[in-house]
Amino acid sequence: MQPVCPLSAIPRGEAFRWDVEPPVAIFHTEDGEVFAIDDTCTHQDASLADGWLEGCEVECPLHASRFDLRTGKVDAPPAKKPVRTHGVEVIDGVVHVGLSDEEPNLPPSMATNNEAK
Amino acid sequence: MKRTIAIVGASLAGLSAARALRDQSYDGTIIAIGAERHEPYDRPPLSKDFLTGAMAAADLALGAPDEDLDVQWRLGVPAVRLSAADRSITLADGDEIRVDGVIVATGSRARPLPGTGGLEGVHTLRTLDDAIALRSDLTAGRRLVVIGAGFIGAEVASSARSLDLDVTVVEALPTPLAGALGVEMGAICAGLHADHGVRLLTGVGVARLAGSSRVEAVELADGTRLPADVVVVGIGAQPNVEWLANSGLEIAGGVVTDATGATNLPGVVATGDCAVSYRPYTGASVRNEHWTHALEHPATAVATLLGSATAPRRPGSDVPYFWSDQYGVRIQFAGHREEGDPVRVVEGDPDQRSFLAVYERDGRPVAVLGLNQPRLFTRWRRQLRTPDQAALSAS
Numbered sequence: 001m002q003p004v005c006p007l008s009a010i011p012r013g014e015a016f017r018w019d020v021e022p023p024v025a026i027f028h029t030e031d032g033e034v035f036a037i038d039d040t041c042t043h044q045d046a047s048l049a050d051g052w053l054e055g056c057e058v059e060c061p062l063h064a065s066r067f068d069l070r071t072g073k074v075d076a077p078p079a080k081k082p083v084r085t086h087g088v089e090v091i092d093g094v095v096h097v098g099l100s101d102e103e104p105n106l107p108p109s110m111a112t113n114n115e116a117k
Numbered sequence: 118m119k120r121t122i123a124i125v126g127a128s129l130a131g132l133s134a135a136r137a138l139r140d141q142s143y144d145g146t147i148i149a150i151g152a153e154r155h156e157p158y159d160r161p162p163l164s165k166d167f168l169t170g171a172m173a174a175a176d177l178a179l180g181a182p183d184e185d186l187d188v189q190w191r192l193g194v195p196a197v198r199l200s201a202a203d204r205s206i207t208l209a210d211g212d213e214i215r216v217d218g219v220i221v222a223t224g225s226r227a228r229p230l231p232g233t234g235g236l237e238g239v240h241t242l243r244t245l246d247d248a249i250a251l252r253s254d255l256t257a258g259r260r261l262v263v264i265g266a267g268f269i270g271a272e273v274a275s276s277a278r279s280l281d282l283d284v285t286v287v288e289a290l291p292t293p294l295a296g297a298l299g300v301e302m303g304a305i306c307a308g309l310h311a312d313h314g315v316r317l318l319t320g321v322g323v324a325r326l327a328g329s330s331r332v333e334a335v336e337l338a339d340g341t342r343l344p345a346d347v348v349v350v351g352i353g354a355q356p357n358v359e360w361l362a363n364s365g366l367e368i369a370g371g372v373v374t375d376a377t378g379a380t381n382l383p384g385v386v387a388t389g390d391c392a393v394s395y396r397p398y399t400g401a402s403v404r405n406e407h408w409t410h411a412l413e414h415p416a417t418a419v420a421t422l423l424g425s426a427t428a429p430r431r432p433g434s435d436v437p438y439f440w441s442d443q444y445g446v447r448i449q450f451a452g453h454r455e456e457g458d459p460v461r462v463v464e465g466d467p468d469q470r471s472f473l474a475v476y477e478r479d480g481r482p483v484a485v486l487g488l489n490q491p492r493l494f495t496r497w498r499r500q501l502r503t504p505d506q507a508a509l510s511a512s
Contacts, residue, residue, distance in 0.1 A: 077181075
């Protein structure tokens with residue numbers, strides 16, 4: 001688990017984009033729960049931290065794919081693959097994240113770019 | 118006996134209709150008829166990541182590998198006739214299919230420039246096959262002339278520039294995108310071309326294309342001659358509705374439907390690009406060519422066809438939305454602007470190509486435009502509501 005930011009820095013209903021590689025989105029729901037998922041939509045390059053949070057679901061700001069924050073699963077297309085979920089703990093008011101060791105499902109355009117590098 | 122529903126059109130709207138049929142517990146036969154040979158694929162990347170090579174054809178598939186919709190696909194064979202009397206569909210290969218319900222989702226096609234057929238090196242861009250052909254023509258150092266500075270034209274220009282072509286864009290209107298975004302914001306977006314070394318000529322029409330077997334130049338109405346190795350015509354789209362002539366369906370610039378996709382014929386609904394549908398947010402019947410409409414509206418049309426009650430649409434889902442990616446700038450627009458709606462920049466700086474602008478009518482926001490402002494844009498987009506919904510939530 002790594003410390004990321006104070007929970008007070010993420011108001012309820014908002015998200016924080018953590019610039020690791022690949023980036024991680026940390027959501028603070030209206031109900032006060034905290035979730036961390038991969039920030040990049042698996043469909044095309046868009047930041048889910050910029051998306052719309054509703055309950056335990058985030059809608060991609062670009063093409064309206066929806067992901068379940070608890071499982072990472074796709075609730076609505078066009079995305080086909082889930083995002084990874086990461087472990088989260090709030091310790092003394094600080095959000096700690098334990099990164100998943102699974103392979104991320106990056107969108108095809110980014111996966112290609114990465115191979116070319 | 119099992120019922121049979123035909124979906125005519127196998128792109129985003131057709132696939133969304135198939136998903137909606139199964140979501141809404143329809144367990145009969147589904148036949149999906151597509152003019153193209155490909156399974157449903159995503160068109161937006163065709164002018165962007167697919168052209169530049171960042172995405173391959175396989176990456177465009179819309180269907181998920183583990184998705185089982187139990188659909189009988191009839192691909193590569195367009196429908197040529199709908200008979201309302203016995204509800205039958207005739208295919209180009211002569212097959213006739215009798216069905217109980219029809220979802221018309223035949224989409225639209227690129228509008229050709231009259232008199233430009235037959236010349237090599239002249240392209241339109243609508244289908245995967247179009248994009249494959251264009252991609253093979255976009256080699257570094259070549260001179261590309263794009264006719265039409267709409268979204269497709271601008272995206273092709275952007276992609277070609279990144280492939281090191283010499284690019285000129287010609288637009289008949291004085292200001293590109295003025296219809297969609299208004300003159301002020303259209304001019305700002307058009308400025309992206311010059312930012313990236315692409316020439317933009319506005320307010321001038323095309324007289325003719327010169328060349329014997331392959332295109333050699335684009336000749337403009339003012340006498341200018343633009344030498345060209347490749348030409349892309351991006352002057353809009355027209356609905357694929359000719360096959361419905363004599364079907365009894367009301368056609369007026371598309372298949373006429375109400376907001377729910379119902380046509381004047383029982384058992385026949387229409388959705389996506391081919392339909393002219395009443396849209397509460399816009400307050401008028403429009404033919405909507407936006408991707409998001411083709412993603413979301415089929416569920417409504419399917420509910421109309423099945424007579425099923427569906428979950429109420431989410432607030433704001435009626436608000437038109439589209440996006441465009443050009444020169445690394447993400448352009449997003451939601452709502453509906455009319456001539457004369459004042460627009461003001463509420464965040465960021467147009468000169469930095471990062472800002473948010475709001476269009477107002479009677480002091481109320483009716484549309485929002487963002488350049489590289491996805492988070493702020495989403496917030497504003499969510500505030501847009503049809504007048505009735507706004508009144509309801511206020512009371």
